[in-house]
Amino acid sequence: MSEPAGEPGTGGQDPLAAFLASEDPLLDKIYGYIRRRLCDSDDVPGVFEETMKAFVAYADRKDLPVEEYLPVMFGIARRKIADAWRALSRRAAAELPQEPSDLALLADACVEAYGAVDLRLDVENALSRLTPKQRRVLVLRAVDQLTREETARAMGVSVSRVKALTEEARAKIFLHGSLKDYEPRTATRRRITQTGTSEAQA
Known part of the structure; x- marks a missing residue:
């Protein structure tokens, strides 16, 4: 058989x-x-x-x-x-480092290496205003490099919901006073604007 x-x-x-x-x-x-x-x-x-x-x-x-x-x-x-x-x-006998939070990982993805401390604080402050779902979408897309479809499966939502949450998050970030005046050409603004955008849109 x-x-x-x-x-x-x-x-x-x-x-x-x-x-x-x-x-x-x-x-x-x-x-x-x-x-x-x-x-x-x-x-x-x-x-x-x-x-x-x-x-x-x-x-x-x-x-x-x-x-x-x-x-x-x-x-x-x-x-x-x-x-x-x-x-x-x-x-461990010595003090351990803390597991990085999603907020810290997302700030790392948005701020270029060795970026100014005050800039990083501004970015973290803006990101902290996102809802948990908005933040999770950006983490999965920008940090963990998932496609929209993969992010949707990971969160148990539709692809259109992932897209909407991404757009809501970007809008909320740039409504925050400390970031809204950054020049569009700066690396930080470009990274935040592109957060959640991947070559593998699928």
Whole structure:
């Protein structure tokens, strides 16, 4: 008796096995997500491996549809990152750095390296006025480099909602007094204006 065929487009291979063998760019995005939130520590490869093992076990057990891979992987990565910080705090004698907040990661994406301290503070102040959903959209798009479609799946919303939240966030940022007078040609304004805009619009 022949093996059951896989889903269309997988060459008869199991969809999960096909995904893992394809070197999908999503795997690099998950690794980057973990790396940024663990401050490039030596624990990053291990946390990524634990994340993937947990994902494969869950996806196999639940017969997870391909379209649900992304939100499940990000959810598992988030929990593994929290576990890693708790483990670090238990074994470290010296004071540990704090896990970077979404606000700090987003400010890093908007302000060029070695930018002026007062400029960074202005950017953080403006970004802090966003709603949680507006901030999360920008983080997923600008920091974690997800496409609109990937961001929509990660947040459980429509692509049109992602686009609307992005536009609302940009408008709110530039209504903030400390940023509205920046010259459009400056690198910081250009980065903020382009935040959430990727070559991979898909």
